[in-house]
Amino acid sequence: MKKHNFSAGPCILPQEVFQEASQAILDFNNSGLSILEISHRSADFVSVMEEAQSLALELLGLKDKGYKALFLQGGASMQFLMVAYNLLEKKAAYLNTGTWSSKAIKEAKLFGEVEEVASSKDKNFNYIPKSYSIPSDADYFHCTSNNTIFGTQMKEFPATDKPLVCDMSSDIFSRELDFSKFDLIYAGAQKNMGPAGTTLVVVKEDILGKVSREIPSMMDYATHIAKESMFNTPAVYAVYVSMLTLRWLKAQGGIKAIEAENNKKAELIYAEIDRNPLFKGFAAKEDRSLMNATFNLVDESHKETFDKMWKAAGVNGINGHRSVGGYRASMYNALPLESVQLVVDLMRDLEKNV
Amino acid sequence: MKKHNFSAGPCILPQEVFQEASQAILDFNNSGLSILEISHRSADFVSVMEEAQSLALELLGLKDKGYKALFLQGGASMQFLMVAYNLLEKKAAYLNTGTWSSKAIKEAKLFGEVEEVASSKDKNFNYIPKSYSIPSDADYFHCTSNNTIFGTQMKEFPATDKPLVCDMSSDIFSRELDFSKFDLIYAGAQKNMGPAGTTLVVVKEDILGKVSREIPSMMDYATHIAKESMFNTPAVYAVYVSMLTLRWLKAQGGIKAIEAENNKKAELIYAEIDRNPLFKGFAAKEDRSLMNATFNLVDESHKETFDKMWKAAGVNGINGHRSVGGYRASMYNALPLESVQLVVDLMRDLEKNV
Numbered sequence: 024m025k026k027h028n029f030s031a032g033p034c035i036l037p038q039e040v041f042q043e044a045s046q047a048i049l050d051f052n053n054s055g056l057s058i059l060e061i062s063h064r065s066a067d068f069v070s071v072m073e074e075a076q077s078l079a080l081e082l083l084g085l086k087d088k089g090y091k092a093l094f095l096q097g098g099a100s101m102q103f104l105m106v107a108y109n110l111l112e113k114k115a116a117y118l119n120t121g122t123w124s125s126k127a128i129k130e131a132k133l134f135g136e137v138e139e140v141a142s143s144k145d146k147n148f149n150y151i152p153k154s155y156s157i158p159s160d161a162d163y164f165h166c167t168s169n170n171t172i173f174g175t176q177m178k179e180f181p182a183t184d185k186p187l188v189c190d191m192s193s194d195i196f197s198r199e200l201d202f203s204k205f206d207l208i209y210a211g212a213q214k215n216m217g218p219a220g221t222t223l224v225v226v227k228e229d230i231l232g233k234v235s236r237e238i239p240s241m242m243d244y245a246t247h248i249a250k251e252s253m254f255n256t257p258a259v260y261a262v263y264v265s266m267l268t269l270r271w272l273k274a275q276g277g278i279k280a281i282e283a284e285n286n287k288k289a290e291l292i293y294a295e296i297d298r299n300p301l302f303k304g305f306a307a308k309e310d311r312s313l314m315n316a317t318f319n320l321v322d323e324s325h326k327e328t329f330d331k332m333w334k335a336a337g338v339n340g341i342n343g344h345r346s347v348g349g350y351r352a353s354m355y356n357a358l359p360l361e362s363v364q365l366v367v368d369l370m371r372d373l374e375k376n377v
Numbered sequence: 378m379k380k381h382n383f384s385a386g387p388c389i390l391p392q393e394v395f396q397e398a399s400q401a402i403l404d405f406n407n408s409g410l411s412i413l414e415i416s417h418r419s420a421d422f423v424s425v426m427e428e429a430q431s432l433a434l435e436l437l438g439l440k441d442k443g444y445k446a447l448f449l450q451g452g453a454s455m456q457f458l459m460v461a462y463n464l465l466e467k468k469a470a471y472l473n474t475g476t477w478s479s480k481a482i483k484e485a486k487l488f489g490e491v492e493e494v495a496s497s498k499d500k501n502f503n504y505i506p507k508s509y510s511i512p513s514d515a516d517y518f519h520c521t522s523n524n525t526i527f528g529t530q531m532k533e534f535p536a537t538d539k540p541l542v543c544d545m546s547s548d549i550f551s552r553e554l555d556f557s558k559f560d561l562i563y564a565g566a567q568k569n570m571g572p573a574g575t576t577l578v579v580v581k582e583d584i585l586g587k588v589s590r591e592i593p594s595m596m597d598y599a600t601h602i603a604k605e606s607m608f609n610t611p612a613v614y615a616v617y618v619s620m621l622t623l624r625w626l627k628a629q630g631g632i633k634a635i636e637a638e639n640n641k642k643a644e645l646i647y648a649e650i651d652r653n654p655l656f657k658g659f660a661a662k663e664d665r666s667l668m669n670a671t672f673n674l675v676d677e678s679h680k681e682t683f684d685k686m687w688k689a690a691g692v693n694g695i696n697g698h699r700s701v702g703g704y705r706a707s708m709y710n711a712l713p714l715e716s717v718q719l720v721v722d723l724m725r726d727l728e729k730n731v
Binding site: 025026028030031032033034035036041042044045046048049054055056057059060061062063096097098099100101103104126129130133211213217218219220221237239240241242254255256257258259260261264337339340 | 379380382384385386387388389390395396398399400402403408409410411413414415416417450451452453454455457458480483484487565567571572573574575591593594595596608609610611612613614615618691693694
């Protein structure tokens with residue numbers, strides 16, 4: 024049966040990517056070798072890495088603007104640490120919009136003072152704080168663009184003369200933004216870019232080299248820039264599949280085209296959440312995420328029935344995170360509109376049947 | 378044409394593993410989903426992680442002996458840093474047997490005093506130093522069991538009451554050792570265990586928790602032990618393929634059986650290196666690696682001819698590292714004896730033809 028995969032991450036990728044990614048395990052580029060057994064220094068893989076880096080910058084509109092794209096290991100959690108290692112001299116400003124922001128703040132505190140400029144913890148992170156100021160002595164400002172668990176998303180970013188650092192793990196490549204406003208963007212691959220195991224870091228070079236501490240080689244962005252993400256063996260396959268996914272995105276028409284699709288999917292499900300008396304949305308309306316729609320049953324007694332319905336229909340990964348409960352429909356780039364339509368139909372069927 | 382893959386890493390894996398690994402990209406466990414799109418918290422993947430950890434300990438003979446197996450990101454280079462973060466309070470002892478030892482020493486120096494107990498740098502690391510003593514005030518002793526670049530391998534390890542830490546990236550699972558003598562073993566997957574992107578760490582729990590510094594979450598072995606390698610999203614696919622490779626190794630008869638095969642391959646090529654007047658071995662005979670045979674032409678003018686011969690025969694990855702020149706035949710677990718025989722035949726053919 025065809026599955027409708029709403030998993031919050033790792034998540035659905037384009038079917039064409041799976042086909043090509045499967046073939047490359049058996050024979051990569053007609054080399055007679057699997058992509059898993061070739062040297063990362065081979066011409067074939069070096070060209071994969073270069074294309075992945077180049078596509079990332081191109082799709083974000085950041086080519087020839089002083090940025091480098093890196094593919095590193097360790098996920099966003101490693102970036103919580105690397106950001107502070109590389110940028111935090113004395114004090115940093117963080118916006119706390121959920122679990123991942125909180126973790127980023129925790130790691131940064133080992134390196135200096137952290138000022139939490141605002142937090143939405145008072146309402147279980149169901150909104151994005153809007154009025155806050157960034158201290159004039161901050162080394163940088165850090166925020167999380169999309170909060171997978173709570174289903175909120177920043178629609179606007181503060182104007183600031185401080186380096187703007189953003190964890191875009193769960194919404195990079197999903198909507199148009201002026202990415203040149205950001206000085207450092209990082210994103211674990213496993214939402215809109217590829218499989219788990221690699222992390223994209225896009226960094227403006229001129230913000231580096233300003234802290235006085237000695238930085239271990241693997242923690243130092245300068246190391247990875249100098250070696251073009253090949254200081255040590257990279258996550259070859261995860262980078263390859265990311266490159267395939269970025270190629271796919273470019274062929275779809277890039278971020279502008281995919282954003283139009285993402286808008287349609289989000290409008291469809293949020294309209295049903297608001298219309299259907301059995302459901303209520305979790306996130307504040309103005310902060311709703313295009314990627315992760317979080318919603319709960321008004322009457323929890325319908326849970327067993329609804330769960331049976333979506334399981335029978337081949338829906339995967341729609342349970343909400345334990346911090347929020349209910350449901351979470353993650354609608355990343357590769358999820359077809361028809362999968363969202365199916366869930367909307369199931370919500371309507373539930374209404375008819377109860 | 379069938380390829381004979383002598384790549385130093387990433388390197389050849391068993392053909393059966395490639396088949397199953399390719400299929401799982403299209404449909405994992407008959408779930409209707411790719412292994413690349415499932416949650417790392419799904420029952421299917423949790424069971425992969427558990428089996429990988431369990432197989433690693435079982436194959437090393439370390440079950441129920443106080444060890445934990447972790448699958449982390451970042452390669453051995455990240456372990457250079459994590460070892461020091463977790464274990465270096467004041468002073469550590471390192472044996473320097475090559476490029477990777479030197480890099481490990483460099484990173485450790487950021488955390489405390491490092492005593493290099495011995496080094497073979499004087500002879501371009503073509504041997505393993507034997508007589509050295511480990512200072513009584515060392516927090517631990519660190520060594521590299523196999524030196525991929527130079528083709529040397531430690532046959533014996535020092536008896537010491539200090540925690541014994543070993544980078545076994547390029548020879549783990551290839552030969553029997555009393556692994557219970559070691560307190561921390563780490564190994565990038567991309568030789569005998571799986572694809573690039575995950576790193577096995579086997580650590581005896583009682584050596585942890587003895588340094589006074591605060592350790593960032595991602596650097597702290599205790600974090601990863603507490604979360605069973607799932608503190609954050611692991612490198613799902615690399616762990617899966619590692620699990621398949623460990624299953625394969627167990628089915629072959631485990632380390633004892635594969636060591637017998639590895640001995641045959643090594644004896645075959647070293648016998649030819651010693652017999653054939655056109656070639657000379659690089660590493661000291663008593664320290665020769667079972668994994669990486671390094672050898673040079675006595676007369677470099679034959680290089681063009683020999684290179685044409687092995688390329689025409691479908692040999693891949695046999696060029697030596699730039700630090701040593703000549704050739705390096707990496708003969709990891711999955712390389713068939715027939716591939717080594719082919720290279721030996723080519724060496725004989727060269728002798729006949731020049």
